[in-house]
Amino acid sequence: MADKTKVFSKRDKNVDYMNQMLPVEDSFDIVQRDIQIGGKDATFYFIDGFTKDESMLKIMDSFFNIKEGDMPKDAAAFATTCIPYVEVDVIGDFDQIFRNLLSGVTCLFIDGYQACLAIDCRTYPARSVDEPDKDKSLRGSRDGFVETIVFNTALMRRRIRDRHLVMKMLEVGESSRTDVALCYMEDRVDQELLKNLNYRIRDIKVDDLRMNQQSLAECLFKRKWYNPFPKFKFTERPDTAAACLLEGKVVILVDNSPSAMILPTSILDIIEEANDYYFPTLTGMYLKISRALITFLTIFLTPVFLLFMQNLSWLPKIFAFVAVKDTVNIPLIFQLLMLEVAIDGLRLAALNTPSMLSTPLSVIAGLVMGEFSVKSGWFNAEVMLYMAFVAVANYTQPNFELGYALKFMRLELLVLTAVFNWIGFLAGTVIVICSICFNKTLSGRSYLNIRLN
Template sequence: MNEKISSELQLNINRLNQTLFIGKNFDLKHRTFYVGGKELCLYYIDGFLDDHTMERFMEVFIRIKPEDMPNTPHEFSKRFLPYGSVLLLDDYDQIIRGILSGIACILVDGYEQAFMIDCRHYPMRGVEEPEKDRVLRGSRDGFVETLVCNTALIRRRIRSPELIMEMLYVGKSSQTNVVLSYLDSRVDHEFLDKLRKRIQDIEVDSLTMNSQSLAECLYQYSWYNPFPKYKFSERPDTAAACILEGNVVIMVDNSPSAMITPSSVFDIIEEADDYYFPPVTGSYLRLTKFIVNFVSMALTPVWLLLMQNSVLVPQWLHFIMIQETVNVPLIYQFLILELAIDGLHLAAVNTPSMLSTPLSVMAALVVGDLSVSSGWFNSEVMLYMAFVAIANYSQPNFELAYAFKFMRMITLILTAIFNVWGFVLGWIITIAAIVFNKTIAGKSYLYPLIPFNATQFLKRFVRVRLPHNDKGVKQ
């Protein structure tokens, strides 16, 4: 049973001071003063409080005379709290959660309700375009770590009264804010109810890694299947478009990424540039992306298979045969380069920008030219792996790119060990990992291919201009 606050101010102060460790926390402040002949106590977190708004409140408070003091908190709120968002609470736990969220709390002697004044001022960075989800044409804003700002970016794009921003709390210690954003008339309410219940039933101390921690708590999928269950985006225009299509967007406080559910593999591959250009250009970019992703998956395993079975190479393809001496087995060369590419990627991420140019020069000279001339690698292997590395960056989703990478490495190893049968087995494992995967809604990961929907399947590859309908605006 929820514990209620008392009408005696001193009892409330003693309880709050003990719970909030007032005196030990330098940033948790409380101040007691008299307003209209009654004692009043203010609790707030230094760094969250909007000083200008609180100054306005104080200007109003000092003018209150004892004879003007109302008998009920509702009347006090109507007459003397004209600024900001004011909520009256009598539940002790909700008051604690509000104070720790940065909301200013005012307790008045004789009132059995506390005034929660939302005049927070969050420290935040600018809404510049995200590094990973850049577009050639379109809006240049992006999500930030402040949840209120992220919801405002979506509200700016969807001005419908049916747009719902539902607040939930996750984490026993962290009490992290989680928002479910959806259009009430277009969302699948059965899926929404299941998703809400899953979030409410999460028993965890805190969401340490924000949205990734929530994703792992929501769906306990098999660790050996690397294909992602969610589409993550830092672009508010992408999130708004998905909401208009009937999806649910999950936003976690302190995370600049929105989780879009449910998402099939075709949804994850999509990106904003597919829709910021005319249909012909958008269709070309989309088809190019699909072809590049498929070629990056198949190129090195197919070439390794042909090198192990040179009789299968037709006369007109003899130029792909290795011309130099092979000092290191081809499979080792591929695996070493797969790891080296990730090593260079990690080095680039952790290298200060002023040193990025020397790093690029060293990578080009040492890893590129000298590794071939020294005999460690063959030039053909370096060429194909360079294409694969570039193709990985054409995939907008980081998790999906690594899923393809893992499947490619498994196929390479099986091909090197079992030859043709290993190549076939590798592709069977890859296809099975995709086919038997399920979205968080429990539906097919390959929709609209399985189950087959000809119209929707065509729209995944070729973007055509269709009339807008009540199912969304994306085509």
């Protein structure tokens, strides 16, 4: 609940209230510092680790030089004439004081002033703005978003020096009070979408955003569990986010998350990547067409192979070489399903393996999943080949969620084809098409950018 208690004019009352509401004695990082400024008692509150020591030393040095006769009559005048710093606010209620203090802002109470002086000389721990591992580009900038929201907004502001660029700061979560930045070009954005987003974010009633951006996405749009296609586009590249802003889209940043959420989106937006724009038009078009073709094969290659193996008479003579020649000890459908799970197991193993052991893991996995698994009779060589292509093709998708959505569509096609033969294959294809066409997103548009009522 918001604390609307007003600041007292007496410093002692303010200090007593702050110490009552905050675990100052129990928490080592909440620091209380009592000093005298111009003959008046004053108290600082700040979070250890969030405050710039050099800035605070200079500010306190200037306070010690203030004489009793130079003290202004109110807090607003003191902030204007006596604090040699840029970001200073005068706060009148404790709810705002607690929010600022726990965000890293230094709060100052002076006896006789019925207000708190909030000095924003905080600094957050942050890593360098290196290029993201997942969203790399062969050409172009090498910086990427980090976990600090102010750094991320600065990376986009550096690229767009336009007075119409708006970055509105909102707050979500009763306990976490997570900062959320709504970024848009005021003269290009869809005003209806912007109004809808503003309303939805302000209307969120949750205790905290545990998983940062993912928690916000789930609060904004209650997805249907049976449609796995992603509703949002995510990027860790500031140049991609800036380009989307200039196209009239909305970018949402969440503090502690090193990526940006982009709206509205479509299937064409999600399969795009930065390399498509850093190369000449012909090269970019070739990359887009190649990625679209690989995406198509990712879904249909193994189901089509299974369909033809169940109906060998349909196989044209020119493609007779694709038929399985060796003895099939385990039905093809079970081989394909086992390899689907095995590939995910290898991916998880690689993710959790220390870097010094990654090479031995790769060698063991290559031997076991390759030659030995075929010789042992568990898998046929043709099945291993096609599943190897599918495993590699999944990494051509810049969006991780889309890769798994395609995997689920492929599994559904495999199972239906194995059970109902060609009827199941046609039914599965219809399900894939409908899942894409009728995947309604937050903007009210489907993946094909068709307005849905």
